[in-house]
Amino acid sequence: MSIKSFAAKIFAGIVAKKTAKWVQNPITTQDKVFAFLLSQAKDTSFGKNHNFSQIKSHADFVKNVPVRDYEELKSYVEKVVAGESDVLWPGKPAYFAKTSGTTSGAKYIPITKESIKYQVEASRNAILNYIHETGRADFVDGKMIFLQGSPVMKEKNGIKIGRLSGISAHYVPNYLQKNRLPSWETNCLEDWDTKVNEVVKETVDQDMTIIAGIPSWVQTYFEKLNSTTGKKVGQLFKNFELFIYGGVNYEPYRAKFENLIGKRVASIELFPASEGFFAYQDSQTEKGMLLLLNSGIFYEFVKADEFFVDNPKRITLKDVEVGVNYVMIISTNAGLWGYNLGDTIQFISLEPYKIIVSGRIKHFISAFGEHVIGKEVEEAMRLAIEETDARINEFTVAPQINPKGEELPYHEWLIEFEQLPTDLEKFIDTLDTSLQQQNSYYFDLIKGKILQPLKITKIKKDGFQEYMKSIGKLGGQNKVQRLSNDRKVADGLREFRV
Secondary structure (H helix, E strand, O other), rough: HHHHHHHHHHHHHHHHHHHHHHHHHHHHHHHHHHHHHHHHHHOOHHHHHHHHOOOOHEEEEHHHHOOHHHHHHHHHHEEEEOOOOOOOOOOOOOOOEEEEEOOOEEEEEEEOHHHHHHHHHHHHHHHHHHHHHHHHHHHHHHHHHHHHOOOOOOOEOOEEEEOOHHHHHHOOOOHOOOOOEEHHHHOOOOOHHHHHHHHHHHOOOOOOOEEEEEEHHHHHHHHHHHHHHOOOOOOOOOOOOOOEOOOOOOOHHHHHHHHHOOOOEEEEEEEEOEEEEEEEEOOOOOOOEEEEOOOEEEEEEHHHHHOOOOOOOOOOOOOOEEEEOOOEEEEEOOOOOOEEEEEEEEEEEEEOEEEEEEEEEOEEEOOOOOOOOOHHHHHHHHHHHHHOOOOOEEEEEEEOOOOOOOOOOEEEEEEEEOOOOOOHHHHHHHHHHHHHHHHHHHHHHHHHOOOOOOOOEOOOOOOOHHHOOOOHOOOOOOOOOOEEEEEEEEHHHHHOOO
16 A cells, blocks of 8 residues: 555545534524624625525525526626626626536636635545545556546636636646646647547546446447547556546446446545535445535525525425425525526435435426426336336437327437337336336326327437537537427437438
8 A cells, every 4th residue: 555545545544534523513504604604795795685694594594595596696796807806605606617608608607715615525525435445456456547627727807717617627636636637738628529639648547446427428438549549448458447537427328338338446436516526426335425514615595496496495404305396596605695506406314314316406397297307207218228228328308399290299318328228119118117106297297198109219329519610519517418398409409410
């Protein structure tokens, strides 16, 4: 055992003890975060406008601070972008994470020196937790890579602007700098195809032990390694120990990944966003991610099926239930208040508080009242793959409201297969049966002959990548929308159909 791996084990034990303290006192921990955030921001413009100095309870907070999405908070953010201080949080943010919004153009998410600290700490603790749980630490001596956006940043009114993953690249600790790949020059490349080729050149002969990124883009890297060398990833990187991912569910990709790697490797799921780092997988034997309650974020929850009614009930951690689909609302030490992140989650445990990401509140299919969500289509796909030995590269689902002729409407699944199912009819039946079992509304619509069972449209090899490239969203943190209530993505894929 090297000195570095020995030290990692000791550090992992220390972090595990600190984590256990707030895990064992979740409500008290959140109450302290709530009080701290309000006290820090009471003299900001937002704090004064929303009576922070008078807020003594969550009920007071609900009365004074409405739920807002980015568009509704934009007037405050624009003041910060213009250079004003003490608007949403004391002083100015250290960074803006620039993201592309679907309705608002570019979005500028503030990141303060306080919030970036917790972002970096959570990434580190996810790996340390794995070391503490498994006792495995030798992999820290190998090379690691995170397929990320360019770390090059611009500056406006004294605030640096970049992508979250690029900002995070500036916070790799010194003791890992020698382990990190690719080179800074390669990381700064903007063109995704060029970047992947350079990453392959720099890593193909290295001892890679940790590989991280959004599954669909890591898959591209693995495929390029395979085509370049003719070898499985596991043959090239014999000590490849850990795959770290976030952004999308890994399960639909697992079979393809294991084929590319040639073996099963351990994985850690993360739940990061520009707005904060919310959870990470804390167990290799249990499902779900540990909700981070001591990281400068106060959480509220609204039942997803009540979210669009007038004045939906906002609850805190103490009132949540297992298995309910919630919209997660956050208030943070980056100055986001009552902020609708857009993600929906479900609790799978209350001791400790562990969650799964179930989808996006705006990403669902309810063209006929079925309200199918991301978690349901991903679970259906997992079962269909398992039953028929299929492998997929990517998929998305959309409603077909106006089919040709006299046939009934249906859900169209657009799938790029790496390996076709052994029995396509069984694959389709498993998908549809699973959806009916998970979603009673969908079941009723099928049985009532309002909808016909789903249909599959095959997408050609690399079709999803070509589509993402055509809309300027290839690589980095971009990901294919899993499902939608309209035909925008489905129609965009029209020219890439088999």
